[in-house]
């Protein structure tokens with residue numbers, strides 16, 4: 001995925017799209033409510049979140065050991081392990097398997113890791129048809145679009161749009177009814193599951209002690225793609241490994257609650273290598289691709305904590321910036337506040353010189369994160385690094401520098417407040433600052449600000465004292 | 466391509482450079498998993514009635530349909546009623562040895578044919594059974610664990626216990642008794658630790674499936690819809706001992 005057009009322009013487009021805005025508002029509000037209710041009736045939740053965080057940290061402290069262990073155990077179970085230092089190596093591994101084994105069609109269950117390596121494009125170029133089977137992903141694949149939300153990739157489309165899309169692509173007229181459309185997708189994709197040569201998945205976890213790859217889904221497509229085709233390939237970032245089955249239960253107890261408010265997702269699938277003798281279903285071959293792609297640099301780096309991420313999406317739902325502009329505007333595989341950090345991890349700081357500022361640092365993300373990732377701290381550090389490298393937008397840097405001076409000096413602050421009140425007059429509407437000219441324009445395009453008060457707090461304080 | 470050695474060497478280098486953010490350890494595992502599992506079972510031998518009630522509540526909350534019968538001989542009757550309601554004349558089921566009962570003698574005379582899963586994994590038998598599972602409107606399985614806390618059925622695949630039985634048909638029926646009941650995810654953890662501590666059982670079936678209600682999606686305008694890929698309906702039949 002390329003980062004052009006610039007973030008600012010994409011955000012502006014998103015802000016004008018009334019349906020997207022409304023859908024985002026409804027979806028994120030709903031997810032926030034479901035998550036909250038789910039934790040409200042679950043007093044052990046807080047303790048489990050601390051524990052989950054500790055498990056992630058403990059795993060990173062011996063990551064080399066756990067990776068070796070998971071690889072040995074996958075092989076003991078009859079699977080193959082591949083080591084991919086880069087996205088390209090991961091893609092090449094899969095393309096190589098497709099070539100050697102005459103694969104024509106691959107069914108996929110939703111996986112951020114395969115989006116990260118832009119696998120679908122590579123498969124198509126190699127003459128292999130990739131089919132996304134998560135309903136939301138299937139819709140946007142047919143529409144040639146990108147996901148707008150980690151958990152609900154097609155929330156930006158209306159049922160009318162989906163009906164038109166299905167009617168055109170499947171040569172049959174469908175009503176704009178989610179039941180009807182879901183049934184149509186079931187029928188169509190069922191054939192693909194049965195025909196495909198390869199199933200491709202990501203992995204939510206891999207248990208080192210047992211060599212088990214764990215997939216969590218609600219629709220059952222994860223089960224289909226790991227049971228029906230003759231080859232199963234799982235692509236996994238190295239940070240997904242966890243030590244034991246006991247640890248797995250800690251994560252399962254909080255993952256679905258954080259994502260959708262369910263106690264457990266409908267299906268949790270523990271894959272233990274290829275089909276065993278006597279089994280009817282399951283692949284003849286199982287391949288696990290362990291992918292680095294910029295992650296190992298952060299073990300001792302500034303973004304270490306981002307390696308804890310479970311991809312639950314909770315931080316997106318509560319993020320005021322995400323709620324306004326949606327996932328598309330970020331222009332990257334991983335959207336939202338954590339997405340900024342993951343993008344920096346995979347592509348380097350420079351890749352997020354615009355995005356690093358797409359956060360109000362309100363801290364809501366850290367509060368809901370099931371593994372307590374301190375996203376604001378890392379975003380501030382990232383901005384500092386960018387600032388030092390002088391690649392942040394010039395205007396904004398200047399503005400914050402002046403702001404810093406002014407805040408540090410009472411005399412300047414009083415002068416600034418007086419000047420500001422005069423200067424803001426033409427821009428205040430309904431008691432809010434809605435858009436500002438020049439340097440400040442970028443800042444208010446997606447933010448409404450309270451105007452400066454008629455009298456500052458310190459001016460009023462003097463009267464009260 | 467990176468080799469295993471190079472790849473791991475790089476990780477090892479980085480791990481050595483990083484002091485870690487805070488002192489942390491993984492979750493404490495049972496020292497003797499087999500004994501811990503036996504202890505959990507002893508506990509459940511006492512507590513199963515509460516666990517069953519909790520299971521029923523949670524299972525119904527996720528839209529499962531719960532049945533309770535007094536003995537194994539009543540199971541076929543419940544399944545016959547479900548088949549009638551669906552107009553189903555064909556059924557797939559786990560092998561009798563795995564399910565704990567043979568449905569054929571009681572259901573075939575009533576006009577419901579039953580494809581029983583093969584246990585030897587021969588290619589032609591596998592193919593035939595897969596086709597039957599793709600056609601059949603109902604699949605009947607056992608359950609290795611029934612988890613009360615979340616209303617979850619846990620199935621371990623293997624010879625005579627195909628994954629497709631609980632996946633391809635529109636209706637899934639799982640039959641279990643009180644020996645299968647567990648209360649918490651933590652207990653499931655103990656059971657899975659014990660399973661993997663046993664060299665032979667650790668190599669059994671390729672997949673362990675946790676199933677919590679019927680397949681669902683909310684991907685179109687956040688409208689909850691059931692049966693997108695997996696079953697639309699999940700039944701649990703609890704078999705008591707008279």
Ligand code: SF4
Pocket residue numbers: 308309310311312313314315316338365368369370371372373
């Ligand atoms: S950062 Fe935390 S809240 Fe956000 S997706 Fe990752 S685990 Fe979930």
